Amino acid sequence: ADGRGFREGDLVTLDGTKGEALAGAAEMLPPALDDSFRRLLSWADAVRDIGVRANADTPADAETARKFEAEGIGLCRTEHMFFGEDRITAVREMILSTTEEGRKKALAKIEPFQKADFVGIFEAMDGLPVTIRLLDPPLHEFLPSLVELSERVAVARATGQDDPEAEAQLRRVRQLHEVNPMLGTRGCRLGIEWPDVYRMQVAAIMSAACKVKAETGRPPLVEIMIPLVGFEEELRILREQAVDVAETVLRERGERIDYLVGTMIELPRAALMAEEIARQADFFSFGTNDLTQTTLGFSRDDAETKFLTYYLQHNVIPANPFETIDVDGVGRLVRIAVQEARAGKPAIKLGICGEHGGDPASVAFFHEAGLDYVSCSPYRVQTARIAAARAALGAG
Ligand code: PEP
Ligand code: MG
Numbered sequence: 001a002d003g004r005g006f007r008e009g010d011l012v013t014l015d016g017t018k019g020e021a022l023a024g025a026a027e028m029l030p031p032a033l034d035d036s037f038r039r040l041l042s043w044a045d046a047v048r049d050i051g052v053r054a055n056a057d058t059p060a061d062a063e064t065a066r067k068f069e070a071e072g073i074g075l076c077r078t079e080h081m082f083f084g085e086d087r088i089t090a091v092r093e094m095i096l097s098t099t100e101e102g103r104k105k106a107l108a109k110i111e112p113f114q115k116a117d118f119v120g121i122f123e124a125m126d127g128l129p130v131t132i133r134l135l136d137p138p139l140h141e142f143l144p145s146l147v148e149l150s151e152r153v154a155v156a157r158a159t160g161q162d163d164p165e166a167e168a169q170l171r172r173v174r175q176l177h178e179v180n181p182m183l184g185t186r187g188c189r190l191g192i193e194w195p196d197v198y199r200m201q202v203a204a205i206m207s208a209a210c211k212v213k214a215e216t217g218r219p220p221l222v223e224i225m226i227p228l229v230g231f232e233e234e235l236r237i238l239r240e241q242a243v244d245v246a247e248t249v250l251r252e253r254g255e256r257i258d259y260l261v262g263t264m265i266e267l268p269r270a271a272l273m274a275e276e277i278a279r280q281a282d283f284f285s286f287g288t289n290d291l292t293q294t295t296l297g298f299s300r301d302d303a304e305t306k307f308l309t310y311y312l313q314h315n316v317i318p319a320n321p322f323e324t325i326d327v328d329g330v331g332r333l334v335r336i337a338v339q340e341a342r343a344g345k346p347a348i349k350l351g352i353c354g355e356h357g358g359d360p361a362s363v364a365f366f367h368e369a370g371l372d373y374v375s376c377s378p379y380r381v382q383t384a385r386i387a388a389a390r391a392a393l394g395a396g
Helices: 035-047 059-067 078-082 085-096 100-125 146-158 164-176 188-193 195-216 232-253 268-272 274-278 288-296 307-313 330-344 360-369 378-392
Strands: 012-015 020-023 051-055 073-077 129-133 221-226 259-265 283-286 349-352 373-376
Touching (some): 035 378, 051 378, 059 378, 073 078, 073 100, 073 373, 085 164, 259 268, 268 330, 274 283, 274 330, 288 330, 373 378
Parallel strands (some): 073 129, 129 221, 221 259, 283 349, 349 373
């Protein structure tokens, strides 16, 4: 450009407003929300009739969510709290442990981290609702990959240097290996098979809530969410367990804090059986990422890098269903679930927390389907507020 050469790896800055490319790393300012923008948002808020929450996993995310005036957290993915050097060691210890005793010991190390994060999140949200999802991903995600471990073990063996840690991890990774982990031992299935994990998480949530109430005088609005439910019985078991743990914590502290227990609707069966599942739930949140994956049979992990681009280029389907809700298919299940759930429990709270929660066209659909709120990345909250207002005005 202009006689100047740039190589791969050279830094350039793109000015998205002016459409300019600047050589090097330009000095940045955080985006400022000026008065006219704030006024526009206030008009939007005055007309919209659907709530806008944010997905936030850490106290820092929660602060960002508040900055963009989210009305709560619609999804806190607790597994993100399991990473980080000091935590992952205890998580791996828990997974590798072959006895209940060992698992409990490792979980006891993780609990203080979770509790501290929940305290930070509750403080940042200052009494607004916080939906905390219990552990969802399959356990192998917390261990090094099968390939990585096999290589480590092979190198250790070839060089005659024992690596018992890698050997133990490899054995466990092989045991946990599943051909289709997204359809395997994850979500509530893991919660039912490994009850101590969810027990620890619920205890951490409730003791954090007690601490924040004691310190601020204001009780957090706690919503405990169970992922990947397909059967009423799954939710019945886990709800009973969550209530048991929560009540024990509250009793021990001589405290009373209201909390809700609900589930995500992420499987076609859950959508079709919403009336039955609603008997066990105070709220539903549509997990449209998984619901899209399971309804279309499109793998979330692979579709976008494989056939989906071809499909879009050749107009086989009109839009990326992971970005914009597939109204005809996935949307139909959402509508059925809304109708079924409200038939069984008119007061049930209904939200959506998949990526679609920040997509304007999808927000218009969720508004029309009668959901109470959408939840999206903090950075899309303002877009969602405007989209919700347009939908309420019939301009969506
Ligand atoms: C979803 O499936 O839509 C969801 C929000 O959960 P996750 O993306 O974590 O599976
Ligand atoms: Mg999901």
